[in-house]
Amino acid sequence: MSTARLTINLQALASNWRALNAKTDVETGAVVKADAYGLGAGPVSAILAEEGVRKFFVAAAEEGAAVRKAVGPDPQIFVFSGFMEGDNGLHFADNLIPLINSPEQFKRLQQAMPSHPFGVQLDSGMNRLGLEPADWAALRSEMESQNPQAVISHLACSDEPDHPMNRQQLKTFRDMTDGVTAPRSLAATAGTLMGSEFHFDFCRPGVGLYGGMPFADAKPVVTVDLPVIQVRAVEVGETVGYGGSWVARRPSRIATVAAGYADGLHRAIGGGIDAFAGDQPCPVVGRISMDLVTIDVTDLPEDPERLRILNGHQTVDDLAEAAGTIGYEILTSLGARYSRGYVE
Numbered sequence: 201m202s203t204a205r206l207t208i209n210l211q212a213l214a215s216n217w218r219a220l221n222a223k224t225d226v227e228t229g230a231v232v233k234a235d236a237y238g239l240g241a242g243p244v245s246a247i248l249a250e251e252g253v254r255k256f257f258v259a260a261a262e263e264g265a266a267v268r269k270a271v272g273p274d275p276q277i278f279v280f281s282g283f284m285e286g287d288n289g290l291h292f293a294d295n296l297i298p299l300i301n302s303p304e305q306f307k308r309l310q311q312a313m314p315s316h317p318f319g320v321q322l323d324s325g326m327n328r329l330g331l332e333p334a335d336w337a338a339l340r341s342e343m344e345s346q347n348p349q350a351v352i353s354h355l356a357c358s359d360e361p362d363h364p365m366n367r368q369q370l371k372t373f374r375d376m377t378d379g380v381t382a383p384r385s386l387a388a389t390a391g392t393l394m395g396s397e398f399h400f401d402f403c404r405p406g407v408g409l410y411g412g413m414p415f416a417d418a419k420p421v422v423t424v425d426l427p428v429i430q431v432r433a434v435e436v437g438e439t440v441g442y443g444g445s446w447v448a449r450r451p452s453r454i455a456t457v458a459a460g461y462a463d464g465l466h467r468a469i470g471g472g473i474d475a476f477a478g479d480q481p482c483p484v485v486g487r488i489s490m491d492l493v494t495i496d497v498t499d500l501p502e503d504p505e506r507l508r509i510l511n512g513h514q515t516v517d518d519l520a521e522a523a524g525t526i527g528y529e530i531l532t533s534l535g536a537r538y539s540r541g542y543v544e
Contacts, residue, residue, distance in 0.1 A: 204459040205425040205506075206538035208239045210247040212419040213409055217251055219417060220392055220405045229255030231388065231406030232267055233280065238464075238532040239410060239422065243542050245270040248409075255350075257404055261290035261298070268294040276349060278319055280329065288312040297349050301329045306339060319350035320382075324372040325365065326356040336376060348382045355398075358390035359414055370398060390414045412527035413517045422531070424510040424538070426457035426475060426493065431503040440494050441486025446471070452498045455482075457507055460491045464533030465509070468523040474514060475507035482507060 221228040230253045236244035241263065245256060249271040256277045258264050261284065264277045271277075276297055282305045283291065283298035291298060292313060299321040300306045309318055320343060323330035330353060331339070353373045357363035373386050383401035389408035391398040393415065408415030411422060434440060434452045457475070461467045467488050474481035475495045486494045495507055510516065516527040523530070 202427060202458060204427065204457075204463060204538050205541065206534055207423045207425070207541045207543060208243070209419075209421050209423070209543045210243060211544060212411070212421045213239075213244060214247050214251050216409050216411065216415065216418045216421070217248055217253065217405070220389070220403070220408055220415065223392055224399050224403055225396065226399045227255065227383075227402035228392075229253060229257060229385075229402055229404040230409060231257045231404055233257060233259035233263060233406070234532050235263070235266075237407065237410045237528065238534050240540070240542070241266045242270040244409075247544070249275055255402060255404065257406075258296075260284075261287045261294075261296055264290065264294045264296040268296075278350065278352075280321070282321065282329075283309045283312075283318070291316060299350070299352060300331070300343075300348075302331065303335050303339060306343065317349050318346075319352065320348050322351065322353045322373065322376055324353040324369040324376065324386075326354055326369070328354070328356075330354075333372075333376060344380065344382070350385060350402075351377055351380050351382045352385040352404075354388065355386060355391050358388065358394060358398075361390070361394050366394065366398075407528055407531070410531055411515065412531065420510075420512050420515060422510050422516065422534070423508060424459075424534070425506045425508050426459045427506050428455045428457050428504055429492075431455045431497065439486075442489060443487060446486040446494075450498070452496055453500075453503070454485065455495045455497045455504060455507065457493050457495060458491065459493055459509070460489050462490045463535040463537055464530060465493060465519070466523040466525070466530075466533070468525070469519060470522065472522045473509070473519060475509045476511055476513055477504045477507055479513070481513070484509075 230248045235241045245267045254275045278297045282301040299319045321330040357365040387398045387403040389405040392403040411418045411420045434448045440446045485496045516530040520527045520530045
C-alpha cells in the first residue's frame with residue numbers, strides 16, 4: 201500500500217468512555233465534533249451509542265447528520281454553535297438540538313421553529329460562546345417555560361486543575377443556574393477528572409475518549425503505520441532533508457516513508473520523536489516535508505517495510521509536545537490521504 205495507514209481501535213475508545221463514566225455518578229455523554237476529532241463520526245458515534253451514550257455533541261448542524269445516521273432516532277444530538285442562519289432545515293431533518301448562545305439565536309429559533317427542542321449555553325467566564333449573565337437573566341423565565349433540554353457552560357482552564365478560574369467559573373455557573381430544572385453540564389474531559397463538584401447532571405468528555413490528555417489513563421485509540429518508499433545509505437558528514445539540518449555522524453541507513461505535514465505530521469515536529477519497528481524506536485531525522493519523513497533505521501537488523509509513528513509507546517500528545525501544540529490539533533489534522541481501518 202502506497203499511503204499511510206490509520207487504524208482506529210473502537211474497543212479502546214469504548215473502554216475510555218467506560219472509564220470516564222465510572223468516575224462520575226451522573227450521565228456521561230460524548231463530544232463527537234470535527235468528525236469525532238478526525239476519527240470518523242459515524243463509526244465512533246455508533247460504538248458509543250452501543251455503550252449507552254444518549255447525549256452527543258457536535259460543533260455545527262452539518263455535522264449532526266452523520267451522527268444521527270449512526271445512532272438512530274433516540275439519542276439527543278446537541279449543536280454547540282446554536283441556531284445559525286439557514287439551520288432550520290438541518291435541525292428539523294435530523295432532530296438536532298441547538299444550544300442557544302445569544303438572544304438573536306433564540307429569536308431566530310422562535311420565528312423559524314417555535315416548538316423545536318433547544319438547549320442553552322451560558323458564558324460563565326470564557327468569553328467565547330454563550331448567553332451573557334444579563335441576557336440570561338432577561339430571557340431565563342421565557343426559556344425555562346419552554347423546557348430546555350440542557351443548560352451548559354464550558355471551562356476555560358480545566359487542563360490546569362488548580363487554576364483559580366475553575367472555581368470562579370464553577371461559582372458563576374451555580375449562581376446562574378440555581379433552580380434550573382433542565383439537566384446541567386459544565387465538565388468536558390478535564391472537568392470530569394476534577395471531581396463531583398464539577399459534574400452537575402451530566403458530563404461530556406471529548407479528547408479523553410480518543411486517547412488524549414489530560415486523561416492519563418486513556419488507552420491509545422489511534423495507530424499510524426507509514427510505508428517505507430526507499431532506504432538509502434548515508435555517509436558521515438552527509439545531510440538529510442531540506443536545509444541540511446541533520447548531519448550523519450556515523451554511516452547510516454535512512455528510510456524515507458510516505459507521510460508528511462499534509463497528513464498531519466506537522467513540520468514543526470522536527471526531531472525528538474521516533475518511529476517504531478515493533479518495539480524498536482528509530483529516530484525521525486531531518487525536516488518533515490509535505491509528503492515524506494526520513495527516519496534513521498541504522499540500528500535495525502534489516503530494512504523495514506513499514507514503521508509505526510503512533511502507538512502505545514508514542515501518543516498524539518508526544519507528537520503534539522514535539523510540535524509545540526496540543527493533542528487535539530494532531531488528532532484533527534490526520535489527513536484524508538490515510539487509508540483507514542477500524543478494529544472492534
